[in-house]
Structures are given as structure tokens and as C-alpha cells.
Amino acid sequence: MYFLSLVINAPARITGGPVDYVNPLVGTLSSFELSTGNLYPDISLPWGMNSWSPQTGKNGDGWMYTYTTHKLRGLKQTHQPSPWINDYGAFSLMPTADRPQADEEKRASWFSHFGEEARPYYYKVYLADYNATAELTPTMRCALFRFTYQKGREAYLTVDAYDKGSYIKIIPEERKIVGYSSRNSGGVPKNFRNYFVMQFDRPFTYLAAADGTALEDNKTSVEGNHALAVVGFGQTGGAVTVRVGSSFISAEQAEVNLSRELGSRTFDDVMQAGADEWNRWLGRIEVDNNHLDHTRTFYSCLYRALLFPRSFFEEDAQGHLVHYSPFKGTVEQGRLYTDFGVWDVFRALFPLLHLVYPEMGAQVQEGFANMYRESGFLPEWASPGHRNCMVGNNSASVVADAYLAGLRGYDANLLWEAVIHGANAVHPQVKSTGRLGFDHYNRLGYVPCDAGINESAARTLEYAYDDWCIYQFGRALGRSESELAPYRQHAMNYRHLFDRETGLMRGRRQDGSFQTPYNPLKWGDVFTEGNGWHYSWSVFHDPEGLIRLMGGRDVFNRMLDSLFVQSPDFDESYYRAVIHEIREMQVMNFGQYAHGNQPAQHIIYLYNWSGQPWKTQYWVREVMDRLYRATPDGYCGDEDNGQTSAWYVFSALGFYPVCPASGEYALGAPYFDNVRIHLPGGKHVNIEAKGQSGRYRYVNSIKLNGKNYDKNYIRRSDLQHGLNLRFDMSDQPNIRRGTAPKSAPYSFSNAD
């Protein structure tokens, strides 16, 4: 007989806090054709500099982890904000057994989701081919790995620094590996490198390195296209601990980060600290768990909303905050944040940050100011430098919303200079930064569709909103009326694209005539990842003005209604293929309403302006019940750096920032019986909606601090002071509540 002693491992992590509800695998069952989030399990701290993910896809594949695959080829440090933008500075670690393995296909091991545990602060996987487990737990810039090998089998670890320029050096006398990865997807200067250091707790019994996959035994150093190394630990089995740090600044700074963040801390200490950190930030919003599925979805969404913007700064040996400038290639003072597309995240992610996490929001504004200092522009798509993607000049919305939310401690006057500059210039290389077509726009009041500028109507509508943001920001800063006048006027530029014949927004030529032919179901062309039906509602700052253009509330409501019941027909000819966003609209059974992409995400809330708030309540519930789940296929399209999650978080609270910077949130209906928001400064927001359910989805009445409340919005200032909001829910719409014009939220046409 032959016995092995049984080691009883700690049970699945139970912290007792909200992080226990988070499922990092949500959104990972995605493909090029159809996105259910296009996410990887992001194992990191909130706003961490580095994310870590198991890797099932080939090196460089944007779909780095796909739920339906069976083999895992590494554990990867990643900075990827989206598969469409891809990664930079990635490298991976992979334990193997029996023989050294370089090739990423050959070293891959079978694994199962039953042998996997994914927490935001911890990841563990059983690698079946090697009878080994891999665990990792992250800090802001480092991670602690624990690889547990079978006794009697030769244990190895492959370190893959990726191709397109990398370096690895093995230092056996120090039980250390150092190196760098310089692979990137653009948006960096030539000297870009991610320097890493790995400190092992065991000596190496074997070492080899390769440029590519042809390992050379005892080779300690390789610098070339694709640096790769394998180290061995013999047959004694058991756990090998590896402390991994990195830096975008230097190899020395990687050591500083490693010693500061990991030092000699144990795996369990780091894991506990990570869980505490997540609970601290997630715990700002408490929801009941009367419906466990909803609670899981809520915190899985809130987790996604706390990952980006990514911290891109480090603390040097003297304790100064510094960052590698992805614009200049130099080391600069202060904070920087990156990896977000403003076109997506200006809508709800930044407003969530500014309301619930204002101290973080202020630091991000410091980063915005540094981006302007170093590159001459604010970000529109950053990863890590400016990237040519999407449209709009919506950095103005982020800057204005931050300042009007009361965030301070950064150079707001410099940001004023930045938004004015960005409204009247375009980046010489990165055309989506600044305002493409600003000269046409300033002359005509719109970007014409026949001037060689694509997606001109989307640009016009967003620039008009951005001008309103600039106007509000300037007013708050006390800028002169003469400085503000052009922005106040241009805020109404959306009117130039309204076509009375179709009742929709439409492309317009330089001579003033409308684009012909016009198919409002055609995606792209003068619009961006949407059609005329989607984009016609992109008047965030003046829904009342839009209502008047359309011909009054009745027409407006009928137009809104028809969005949800029209068959999901489409014309994809602009893209020459059915892009996944189109397919997602087609398959969700929501008519033309395309919740899977950003242009639609505020539309449901517009009934608050047109006297039918119960339709907002109806549709918000439909979307929350039908289009969000805490499962691997849990999103109805790209998640997009927290934006689609922030929609759910706000909507679950019962309100949504249709117009960031207006200081008002349009009401929906809470998704929980009890919500508590703990704001900095000891202010608490209590939201009650006893008995809400799929059936009891309608708002009968609302009490604000005990008094009847007939508005269809809640003011930011009221939330910031702390309040009690009580919703009386009903299974029937109350068609008398919230119908008066004075109940409607902010519109520029009604403002002073």
C-alpha cells in the first residue's frame, strides 16, 4: 500500500465583504463576431497599474482569455483596455513539468473552470497536464505568484517576454530574472519598455534561454525579437514563490516597486490586503442581497467600473510620484492615468467616479492636466498615449463634470486652456484627438458630410454637447462672457442637423442641403457605430430643445416608442461587414434599441423629459433583467472600460447621468429594496424601494427626506449632502406623476 498525506487547503475565499459577489469571468465568453463583454478576468487592484490575466489565446491575440477554450498557455501581465486596441508591455509566466517548454502551443495545459478560482484579488488554476497549480495575487504594480508542483516530476517555469523586442537575463546567484517587453500596439515613443523583475524563493537547478523557441541550455541572457527563458527547480515538488514587479520607467524602478509593494510579505498577507482594498472601494455602495443574482451582477459591474482609468505612475526611491510619458518618452513628475476611450466613458463611468469616488476623480484630473502639458492635447482615446479611435471631443465633458462636481486640487485653469485649445485644433498625427473638422464646424455650425471627414454627424452632435460642457466649465471658472459666447452659441449646433422631413438627425453638405439618399437604418457613414435612429437622441444637454424640434412631446414619445418596436433591420454597407455591434442589436430582441453600444445608453432615460417617466421605469427594468448577468456571457456587447457596467450601477441606484456636468441625474427606479452610498466626508445616501420587482417596477411616488418629491431627476448637490430617497413602488404606471414640464430634468433651452 502506498499513502499520500492529504493537505486540506483553505476553502474558497470568503471575506464577508462585497468582493465575494464579484465574478471576474463575466464577459469572457466573447468572440470577434459577437461580444458578451470582450473581457478577460482582470486580476488587479482598483485602478492598478498592471492587470494580470490567465491566457488562453495566442500571444498578441486581443481575445486573451476565452471561456470556451480548454488550454491555458500562461499567466500574463496585461494593460489591454479592449481587444480592438490590444495590449502593450505584456509578458507571461507558465509552470510546466517533465521537460522545459518554450513554444506557447506545446507548453499549454488543459484546464477546467471547475479547477479555477477567480477573484479580483486572487486567481488560481489547476494545470492538469502538469498536475500543478498556479496562483497569483496582485498589488498596484506587482504580483506574488505561487506555483505548486508534483513531487517526483521535474518542475519548470517558462518566462515569455513576447516578441517585437524583448530581453531576459537570468541571475542564478540572486535567484532572479530581469528583462523587458517592448511590444505595443502604438501610442508610445520608440524607447517604450516595460521592465520586469522576478525574485524566486528557490534556486534554479536548470536554466535556458532563447530568442524564439530554440532553447539553449545554460544560456543566461537573450535580447532580440522574442526573449524567452525557462528555469527549473528539480523534482522536490511543493511551492515555488515568485515576486514579480515591473516599471515603465527603468529596471531600477521595477526593483523599487517590488521592494515597496511586496518586500517580504507573505502570499496570504498580500491576498488579504487585496481583498480588503476591493472591499473598501466596492463597499462605498451597499446593496441588499434579497436577490442574490442581482447582487452578484451589481458588484461584478462595480468591479469593472473600478479598473479603469489605469494608473500609469510610480513612486521613485525618494518617494516622488513620477511617470513615463507615453508622449515624450521621458520621466515626468506627477500622476498619469490611461487606457480608456472617452467616447465610451464620458457618459457614465466618469460621472460615477466623480460622484462616488471624488478623491480618485481629482487625481485623474491631475493626470489629464499632465497629458495636456506633455502632448498639447487632452485624451480622447488613451492607451497609453493618444490613439486614433472613435470621434468627439468629449474630454471636455469629463473635465467639466469633474469641476462642477466640486473636485479640486489640480490645475483647473490649465484644463480650461486645454479644452479651448482642443476645441479649435486637431492633433497632427492622431486625428481623433482634438476636433477633426473644427474649422468647418466653427464656420458652418456643423461638420459637413462632403468634406472628406467621416462620421460627420456624430462629430457635430458630440461637439455641440462638448461646447455646452466648455460653456458650463468656463462659467464655473468665472471666465468672461466674450470668451464664453461662442461656446454658448455652438451648444445649439445640433439643430443644424435636424431634418424635418424624417424627424431625425441627418448628414448635411457644405452647401446646406441634406445628404441624399438617407437611410436612417444605415450604420456608420455620417454616424459612429450606430445609425440615424440611434444618434438622433445625442442631445444630452438639451432634450427639451430636441422635443421642440421633433414637434412636441407626443411626437417625441412616439419616436422613442418606435425605437423599441421597430424590427432590427440594418444596412452594414459602410463597414462592408456586419460589425459585432450591429449583430448585438439584431439578436437582443429590443428592436432598434442597441444597448450593447454607447450611443444608445442614455436614450431610455429621455422619457423623463417628455412627461412619460413610467416608460423609462419600464425599459430600464427590461434592460437590467434581460441584458446583464453575472455569467461569462453576461454583457450584451463590449463592456468598454467600465462604461456599460457604470450604466448598470447607476440604473440600479435609480438614477443616471444623461447629461454629465448638468448637476442632475435622470430618475429610473431602484433595482434593490435598500441601497446605501457612503460618500467621502461622512455623507450617506439612503435609497429605499421596498418591494420593487419585475412586476413592481413603476414609481408611484417618491419622498426626498420625508417630503413628497415630484421631479424626474435628483440633484448632485442633494446627493453630496446626504439624503434619504424613498420610492413607493407599484405594479401599475402612475401616469400622473412626473408629467409636468417643471418635473423634467435639465435642458439648455430652459436654462438661464
Ligand code: CA
Ligand atoms: Ca462600444
